[in-house]
Amino acid sequence: MASFWLEEPAEPLPRRTLAGDPDVEIVGGGVTGCSCALALAEAGLRVRLHEAREIAGGASGRNGGFALRGGAMAYDQAREQFGPAWARSYWDLTEHALRRMAELAGDAFRHVGSLRLAADDAEVADVRSEYDMLTSDGYAAEWLEVDDLPPSLRGRFPAALLHPPDGALQPARWVRRLARRAADAGAELREHSPVSSLDDLSAPYVVIATDGHTRGLAPELDARIQPTRGQVIVTEPLHELLFDRPHYARHGLEYWQQTPDRRLVIGGWRDAALEQEWTAEETITPVVQERIESAVRDLLGELPEITHRWAGIWGTTRDLLPLVGPLPENDRVWVSAGYSGHGNVLGFACGELVGRALAGDRDALLAGLAPGRTTA
Numbered sequence: 001m002a003s004f005w006l007e008e009p010a011e012p013l014p015r016r017t018l019a020g021d022p023d024v025e026i027v028g029g030g031v032t033g034c035s036c037a038l039a040l041a042e043a044g045l046r047v048r049l050h051e052a053r054e055i056a057g058g059a060s061g062r063n064g065g066f067a068l069r070g071g072a073m074a075y076d077q078a079r080e081q082f083g084p085a086w087a088r089s090y091w092d093l094t095e096h097a098l099r100r101m102a103e104l105a106g107d108a109f110r111h112v113g114s115l116r117l118a119a120d121d122a123e124v125a126d127v128r129s130e131y132d133m134l135t136s137d138g139y140a141a142e143w144l145e146v147d148d149l150p151p152s153l154r155g156r157f158p159a160a161l162l163h164p165p166d167g168a169l170q171p172a173r174w175v176r177r178l179a180r181r182a183a184d185a186g187a188e189l190r191e192h193s194p195v196s197s198l199d200d201l202s203a204p205y206v207v208i209a210t211d212g213h214t215r216g217l218a219p220e221l222d223a224r225i226q227p228t229r230g231q232v233i234v235t236e237p238l239h240e241l242l243f244d245r246p247h248y249a250r251h252g253l254e255y256w257q258q259t260p261d262r263r264l265v266i267g268g269w270r271d272a273a274l275e276q277e278w279t280a281e282e283t284i285t286p287v288v289q290e291r292i293e294s295a296v297r298d299l300l301g302e303l304p305e306i307t308h309r310w311a312g313i314w315g316t317t318r319d320l321l322p323l324v325g326p327l328p329e330n331d332r333v334w335v336s337a338g339y340s341g342h343g344n345v346l347g348f349a350c351g352e353l354v355g356r357a358l359a360g361d362r363d364a365l366l367a368g369l370a371p372g373r374t375t376a
């Protein structure tokens, strides 16, 4: 079944053909590719984007719709793993990106915060540690004890951390809008234009913006980015609004929110069949779907009609940071991919970092995201 987000009708994008050869060609028309195209076109470069399907047809139109600050790891872990100064720059990058998204996305972005739930007492300590580090570094965060939680969560989750800067997306609508901005700024967007080899592209610079679909384009990436499947369910509109913002627990292994028309969008539970979910095959499976259905029953006390089910693919890296910058083996080829399931805000931010860097304005943060830092 199709993604609920992608089903929304969209105006055709402006068709533009570049005058002259492109300076940069981008492979992939998700949030990363569109953000990169916009930054390049705004800097006055000639940019052509190739998308095998339609704009947002990959993970960008198939995700949970959470717009979260930070990386795929919690803030306290990022501090420990990468050092306090670097973690702070990474979080600042995404908070800045969230503010820009709020400006650019219109009604595709709702600034409602997000709730990281502790599933049990062991997770309370983890969530508390993130809260302590965020607040001691001056970031907005609120600690919620069980009595502070809405009735739908009480008795199920012992505590939670509210992230006020976060929000909820209609991700396909957002990325289509971003694409339109890029086209209006002068980018040529070619949909249904699969790139089978980078040798077929003539531009002096190429950007791979395919997140979990890197396979076959550059062998160096195949070794560094692991395709990973996520599955989602959407229900008919519920009678009540029970979950007014993105909710997630067990370090993001389970997540849900309600749309403005009160549908429950719920996904995750990859751990029902973890080994099988390390795949680039974009199909749903009974074992994970049944696990998500059972979670719907637990949350609601009943199983409403399910109107949509789908799968999507993202790219996971060993250290959970994306690979952003030129390939060490070939500096014609740049990449921004591998957000490890956390690319809605990071993809926007990193696509822009690459676009700016190719236009001559290289951010210091790129050193820590260099594609050559990790091996297979």
Ligand SMILES: Cc1cc2nc3c(=O)[nH]c(=O)nc-3n(C[C@H](O)[C@H](O)[C@H](O)COP(=O)(O)OP(=O)(O)OC[C@H]3O[C@@H](n4cnc5c(N)ncnc54)[C@H](O)[C@@H]3O)c2cc1C
Pocket (backbone or CB within 6 Å): 027, 028, 029, 030, 031, 032, 033, 050, 051, 052, 053, 054, 055, 056, 057, 058, 059, 060, 061, 062, 063, 064, 065, 066, 067, 068, 193, 194, 195, 196, 209, 210, 211, 212, 213, 214, 217, 229, 230, 231, 232, 267, 311, 312, 313, 314, 315, 336, 337, 339, 340, 341, 342, 343, 344, 345, 346, 347
């Ligand atoms: C089920 C699921 C839930 C998720 N939930 C969240 C969430 O709530 N919050 C969050 O932050 N992140 C989430 N993510 C991750 C997030 O969706 C991705 O990290 C993000 O969309 C990546 O964007 P992208 O533009 O880099 O890649 P994509 O959106 O995957 O775009 C890549 C595009 O490249 C195209 N392509 C691939 N190969 C070629 C080729 N050879 N030639 C031309 N085009 C090609 C594909 O068709 C695709 O459209 C989720 C992902 C999934 C799958």
